[in-house]
Amino acid sequence: MTMATGSAPVRKRLGSLRGQLLRWLLIPLGILVAIDAVSVYRNALEAADVAYDRSLLASTRALAERVAIVNGKVVADVPYVALDSFETDTLGRIYYKVTGINGDFVSGYDDLPPLPPDIRRSEAYPALVYFYHARYRGEPVRIAALYQPVYDNSMRGIALIQVGESHDARRDLSRQILFATLWRQAALVLAAALLAWFAVRFVLRPLMRLKADVEARSPTDLADFDASMVHKEVRPLVAAMNGYMARLQSLIAGQRRFIADASHQLRTPLTVLKTQAELALRENDPQAMRAIVESIAHTTDATVHLANRLLTLARAGHGAAEADMVEVSLTDIARQAGLELAAQAVKRNIDLSLDATAEIMVRGTPWMLHEMAINLIDNAIRYTPVDGQVILRVFNDGQPILEVEDSGPGIPETERERVFSPFYRAPSAQELNSGGSGLGLAIVRDLAAMHHATVCLSSAGNSGPGLKITVRFPVDNA
Incomplete structure (x- = not known):
């Protein structure tokens, strides 16, 4: 039989506040x-x-x-x-x-x-x-x-x-003196006890009303509690409760939004897959059937890619716990992400390179930083024409920076803020890649925000096409 070690200490349960007072x-x-x-x-x-x-x-x-x-x-x-x-x-x-x-x-x-x-x-x-x-x-x-x-x-x-x-x-x-003194003092203590009991009961009445208000709330009612109904010393507690419910509302809203987005975005490819499968069942020509199966494979790849992006977005929506953050090499993160997507770049004859002369350290959650790098590189490869170029840069100009530059069509300045919205795709991106999900940059923005980093879009060079995405980490994160 094994015994658990390192368990959290058992805290003594607090008794009645009225009794303690x-x-x-x-x-x-x-x-x-x-x-x-x-x-x-x-x-x-x-x-x-x-x-x-x-x-x-x-x-x-x-x-x-x-x-x-x-x-x-x-x-x-x-x-x-x-x-x-x-x-x-x-x-x-x-x-x-x-x-x-x-x-x-x-x-x-x-x-x-x-x-x-x-x-x-x-x-x-x-x-x-x-x-x-x-x-x-x-x-x-x-x-x-x-x-x-x-x-x-x-x-x-x-x-x-x-x-x-x-x-x-x-x-x-x-x-006689002793008995008279004890009687007087006992009467004094009794009177003080009664007054203290009534005073504590009266003072704790707002807390009891707050307790009744909490118990009467329906599970879906996350409205703020009125802090003015309790004493000044208890108002920080009510404010903390309101803040917690606001975060809970945000989490629930995010989950509802994810469910709605997922059902909306997955409905179309799944319908296409079903239609393609039905066509394949009715088709007798082997060549035509092969073409349909290839189309099914392409649709399946796009659906899997969309599902992975949706799951990443949902996972990122839960936030990063400070306890999960460690010192990690941003250079290693970029190198590993580049190696994972190298085959995709080679398939399109895209020159994928890493420009990093030193180990740049940041404090963060490794899987989140990895997902952010994967999304940046994947987007760049998808929207870079054949025989194009994608460059990863990791350097420090006073702040740790991860930069991805491609030779694609770029994004007009008027569209650069909108592309961070989930499922939004710039017209130029739709023309070049009609199978995108519009989630890549939204995921990058959310993951960067959890590390207190900023994301900036700019042109790849002084003139001509191309997009440069710069993720700038704060100094105290390094």
Whole structure:
């Protein structure tokens, strides 16, 4: 079993445009909303911490006001009613500790975590207060440590009042802030999604109308689409579609023209062949029958020549793909075409020669250039009298040039443009060769145009009969 190699890569099928637009709109929006929600939540927690720290400081100050010096000792008068009011205000458990002037325990919870040495004083309040986090009795607490001056007539100093608060109230508030933030942001995302869906649906409505217009078209309707019915960004696509349909119309028109021309041009020789065949069947004289058969052979040759010209014209009508064009020797093309038609020239005793001193390169499709050379030489041989001369020239005068010159009757200047029309033949050509098809120069013109070359007809010399056909290729083709 063999495996194919060099196959084209499989392209991933694109999904819905509406879906892609919504994803590109909503996913970044969702990320931005999530970032904003985190930012809002953190700011709200910071504001809550500030508020709870202020409340904690107020409790600490209230407790500090009950610290005094009695009989030379620091005492704290803290009734349970005051502690109950603290817990009611903060909605959490309250722990406190009062330390005397000399660092001795005065009142409260003696195992409350001490003030860490590396904690900086809070700059938000004028008091000597420090805030820090610690763990106490297996739960996190926030502690405010306030240095309070105490004195009487006998002594003075600074006592340390510490009040700790559990995180219950802060956790409740943080959950409330979080849920409120998430609800608001979710509602915002939902509203944005609905607006984006309606906006995308509205914006894509012209494309949907264009789609419906395309689907409603009959196979033979190749009229242009109205580019004004879509947005400015989509108009190049509509213009490309219109251009493609114009090329398709041209191709179909060419095919129809070819069918009409072929049926018209082939009908006559085929009718003549049938008539000649019927005459041959009725003829008993061998000499007369031979003459009829020779006539049939001549008609068949003319019909084959016409059919080949028609097929070449049809093939040329499909154009030359840029990918099929290669660097090719115009000299070799002319030499090969001349060799193929040398027998035809010898049969009429025509001197067929090639004048080429160098290899002239052009970029083109080899079979098309060959057909162009064949048609030029064949035309020249057909319309050159016996014992005449046909010269092929390949040279470069700044541009690559293929030239065919004959010693035939030539074409008057008034007829030189018309002879490029299919099936048109100049009167002088009809007199010399009544069996021509009138397609040779039309084929030459079409093939030259596909290579961006120009075809020019002129007299063979300064005076006298003869025709010179010059095919001039562009410089960038060389």
